Amino acid sequence: MRPIRQEDIHLIGRHSDMSEQEIHHALQTHVYPAARAWKKFIHRLLLVLGVGFTACGIVFFFAYNWQDLHKFVKLGLIECLLLVSAGVTLYPPLSHLVRSVLLTGASVLVGVLFAVFGQIYQTGANAYDFFCGWWLLISVWVWVSDFAPLWLLYIVLANVTLNLYEEQVASGWSTVFLFTLHFALNGLPTLGAALLSGFKVRHNIPHWLLHITGLAAVTSATFGIVVGIFGHGNGDLVLLLLLAMPVYVWAFVHDRKRHQLFYLAVIPFSLMVIASALLLKLSNDAGMLFMVSLFIVVGVTLLIKSLIDTQKKWNDAN
Amino acid sequence: MKELVKQLEQESGRSFEWNESAALEEAEKKHDHQSGLTVKLLSVLGGLLAALFFIGFCFISRLYESSFALMFFGIVFIGGAIVLNKLYDNVLLDTISVSLYIIGYTFLGMGMGKAQASEDLICWVFIATGCGTLLLIQNYILSFLAVLFINGSLMSFLFRYSDYHLHHVYLSFLTLTVTCWYLNEARLLRIHPAIARLYNPLRLGLTVSFLGALFLVSTNWFNIIFQHYLWISFLPVFAASLFMVFRILDLLGVNAIREKFIVYVLCAAVLLPTCWSPAIAGAILIVLLSFRVHYRTGLVFGTVSFIYFISQYYYDLKLTLLTKSALMLTSGLFFLILYVLTRKKLTADD
Numbered sequence: 330m331r332p333i334r335q336e337d338i339h340l341i342g343r344h345s346d347m348s349e350q351e352i353h354h355a356l357q358t359h360v361y362p363a364a365r366a367w368k369k370f371i372h373r374l375l376l377v378l379g380v381g382f383t384a385c386g387i388v389f390f391f392a393y394n395w396q397d398l399h400k401f402v403k404l405g406l407i408e409c410l411l412l413v414s415a416g417v418t419l420y421p422p423l424s425h426l427v428r429s430v431l432l433t434g435a436s437v438l439v440g441v442l443f444a445v446f447g448q449i450y451q452t453g454a455n456a457y458d459f460f461c462g463w464w465l466l467i468s469v470w471v472w473v474s475d476f477a478p479l480w481l482l483y484i485v486l487a488n489v490t491l492n493l494y495e496e497q498v499a500s501g502w503s504t505v506f507l508f509t510l511h512f513a514l515n516g517l518p519t520l521g522a523a524l525l526s527g528f529k530v531r532h533n534i535p536h537w538l539l540h541i542t543g544l545a546a547v548t549s550a551t552f553g554i555v556v557g558i559f560g561h562g563n564g565d566l567v568l569l570l571l572l573a574m575p576v577y578v579w580a581f582v583h584d585r586k587r588h589q590l591f592y593l594a595v596i597p598f599s600l601m602v603i604a605s606a607l608l609l610k611l612s613n614d615a616g617m618l619f620m621v622s623l624f625i626v627v628g629v630t631l632l633i634k635s636l637i638d639t640q641k642k643w644n645d646a647n
Numbered sequence: 648m649k650e651l652v653k654q655l656e657q658e659s660g661r662s663f664e665w666n667e668s669a670a671l672e673e674a675e676k677k678h679d680h681q682s683g684l685t686v687k688l689l690s691v692l693g694g695l696l697a698a699l700f701f702i703g704f705c706f707i708s709r710l711y712e713s714s715f716a717l718m719f720f721g722i723v724f725i726g727g728a729i730v731l732n733k734l735y736d737n738v739l740l741d742t743i744s745v746s747l748y749i750i751g752y753t754f755l756g757m758g759m760g761k762a763q764a765s766e767d768l769i770c771w772v773f774i775a776t777g778c779g780t781l782l783l784i785q786n787y788i789l790s791f792l793a794v795l796f797i798n799g800s801l802m803s804f805l806f807r808y809s810d811y812h813l814h815h816v817y818l819s820f821l822t823l824t825v826t827c828w829y830l831n832e833a834r835l836l837r838i839h840p841a842i843a844r845l846y847n848p849l850r851l852g853l854t855v856s857f858l859g860a861l862f863l864v865s866t867n868w869f870n871i872i873f874q875h876y877l878w879i880s881f882l883p884v885f886a887a888s889l890f891m892v893f894r895i896l897d898l899l900g901v902n903a904i905r906e907k908f909i910v911y912v913l914c915a916a917v918l919l920p921t922c923w924s925p926a927i928a929g930a931i932l933i934v935l936l937s938f939r940v941h942y943r944t945g946l947v948f949g950t951v952s953f954i955y956f957i958s959q960y961y962y963d964l965k966l967t968l969l970t971k972s973a974l975m976l977t978s979g980l981f982f983l984i985l986y987v988l989t990r991k992k993l994t995a996d997d
Contacts, residue, residue, distance in 0.1 A: 335941070337651050340674060342836045343843045347655070347664030353833035355655055360941050364899050370938055372993040383979030385961075386972050393968035413672040594685045598692075605700075618704035622697045622746075629693030629742045633686050 383632045408443055411438045415470075429476035436467040436479060439446040457493035464490050477538045480518070484542060487514055505565035508553025509572060515546035516576060523583060540591055543580070547592075550577075551599045555606040586641045590636055601628045648676050687741075690788060694745030701750050717758030724751030725776060732784045742789050748789055752776070752796060766807060770800040784845035794852025802860060812876065814864055818925065820882040822858045822932070824937050825889045828853055829936040829945075830894075854933060854945050865926035865956060881925040885918055890926055891935045913985070926956040 338360065350395045364372070395403070414435040418428040439462045446452070447459055464486040471483045488511060495507050519542060522534045550573040557566030577596050584592040605621045648671055656662050710716055731740055752773065759769045778795035781790055798821075805814045828835070828850055836843045864880060871968035892914050896907055921927040930953035937945030961971055 333651055333654065337648075338655075339836060339843060340670060341648075341652055341663075341665065342833075343840050344667075344670035344673070345652070345663040347659075347663055347837075349833045349837045351655075352836055354659065356832060356940075358658065362938065362941055367895060367898060367938075368993040372986070372990070375989065376981050379979050379981075379983035379986050381979070382975045382982060386974075386976030386979055389968050389975055393776035393972055422658035470754055531988070532866045590685055594689060598689065602696075606691065615704050615708035618700050618707060622704060625693055625697040625700065626743050626746055629689055630740070631696075634740065636686060636689075 335360045403445055403449065404442070407438060407442045411435055411442060414438065429474050429479065432470050432474045433476060433479045433482065436482060437472055439463055439466055457490055457497050460486055460490040460493060475533070477535050480534075481538060482539065484515065486517065488545075503560070503565045505553050505557040505560065505569055508549045508556065509565060509569040511549035512546050512553065512569065512573060512599050515542045516547060518542040519546065519580065520576075522578075543592065546576075547595050547599050551602050556605045558603075558610050585639075590640065593639065594632070594636055596604060597632050598629070600626060601632075604628075687788065690745055693742040694749065697742070697746040698749040698753070701746070702753060705754070711757060711761070714758045714761035716960070717754045717761060719758075721751045721753070721755030721758055724748070724754065725780075727751070728789065729780060729783050732786045732789060741786070744786065745788055745792070748780075748792055766803065770803050773797070773800040781845060781849075782841075784839055785848075787848045789963040790845055790848035791852045794849055794856060798852070798856035798859070802863060805863070812879075814860075815876070817878045818860055818864065818880040821853070821860055822883045822887050822929070825853050825857045826890070826932070826936065829940055832940060850942070851944060854937075854948055857929065858933065858948060861926040861956070865924050865959060869883040877925060878922045881922045881928060884925050884928040884932055885922070888918060888932050888935070889914060891932065891939070894939070895935070917981075922962065924956065924960045927953065927960060930956050975994075 333355070336355070338352060338355045341347065347355070391398075391406070398406075414431050417423070418435070420428075423431075435494045443459050443463055447456070452459070464483065465481065467479075467486075471479050491507070491510055491514065495502050518534065519539050522539055525534075550569065553569050554566065554573070557563070557569065577599075580592040581596050584590070601624075605625060606616060608624065609620050611617065649667075652663060652665060705711055710720070721749060724747045728744045728751060731747070732744050755772065755776070756769055759772065774797050777793040777800070780793040784790070805817060828846075833848065835846055864877065889911065892910060896910060901907060901910070918928050918931070930949050933945055933949035934953060937943070937949055961975070964971060964974075966974075
């Protein structure tokens, strides 16, 4: 029998003569954390607060003295921290999680080192090559650690590098083309995971990472297509459509096969936004705005109904 | 469901009289219309988007030029959302209800503003409408929105009557309400079935409103309005936090007066220096309350708020970086010493 949850106690409490004390006892037994959980919570809280405040205190101390430090001391300090945090990950007795967290910290310190370098030699803090160098240099650590939060940092850096490159170097790119590249970049993890599964290679890429990157990919495609509809980048729009539509179909079918609701919700919503943009392109008078409003309400309602029915079918089949 | 009831009966030592058919019907309906986070987000997002386009339609068609038309449609839409939910309590209609509700409030406010109604009157009408919504229906999303509209209207009074320092009264009221709502779950469930249904959306709405009010009094944007005598707002939050500590000590079986006294002194030592920023103690209170009742959403909101408020507190301190560094290092070492001293007692069960 499955454990009793808060909603079960609420439901039974509403339809029975359970007294206040009985409901409280049920919640105390099955829902509220016991003394052991509280001790663990307080224990961890004290550690997190202690480490957090101490680390911030050290950072503020260096921030205070920063102007007066010699440039070699500044760079040396960060390089030492980097070496120590990366070096400690080679210590075998540490758990995989601790080593991964340390490597993530080391990866962040690479960026700090570049920022301090940029500050000392006035290279410009938002130069795309700063982020590009950061992204390239942590590549080996990312692949070796296979740690999801570090992969997320890696993907974020790639996106920032792309944006800054477009701003500072590739001024000839259209907005639609930029969104196409973002779509391709963010869609890679999902496609990669699917390929690995397809070739029966086991992987431990967590769902939350695939969902974040998938959402970023769909958002990029949606924005790109909407901008293309209202803008002039026809060639780039065709390229984006040729890339995005097959991927949409594949992702939709893929999630349907694996009994997951994510792309079954996100992709139809994206198509609704695109359809609304098409309608507004035809006409942006009052009547059309009313139609679009109605279209969204009806569309989302039908989408929700379809999701609930699909979920029910899967639950009944299990 | 029957097995769950049997288990609860065994634990309480008596048989319950329960409306089996109604309970099973509601459980079946909930199971059929399981609306997880994805569906709720879709409803709210879809509702907001549709509302935006509809408001755009009203602007272009110049419906806003008639205050009477705006007020009329506002009342019709709010009423429509309530009636729709009353007649068909169905998650599928949530998107339509949310759209109608938001548009209704917008139109009502715009219409009354155009008709030169005072801001106070508009706020009271919003509050009355929100209270009416809570009395008439117990839909999750609409109830949550109603609580936000009520508290948003109350907060607007704080700006207009800032000379009377009403924010102290409002924060005290919210602190008491939030604490009581979290800690009296069983009592509230038994008062009335409607309150039992409203328990979860009101808990979320009150948490968001409480953290929002704390943000209002602590942020730099409105500091000039709310900066005076902030320690008065701090007192009820501090008292509630100490009350939570009292309940936690009771749960942990700490009975010795000396140990309890030491814990209270340490808590006061941690919280009192933040008396000019009641937001920090408020965020800690939400974290403790949420953990107490196993409420994950509240725990996340409380934790994120705590990080934000404490960062803002140190950022706003008119001290040199060296002094801030010393303060932080002292705080850090204080917590680490506590961690080491309490390690044996707190890890004894592991």
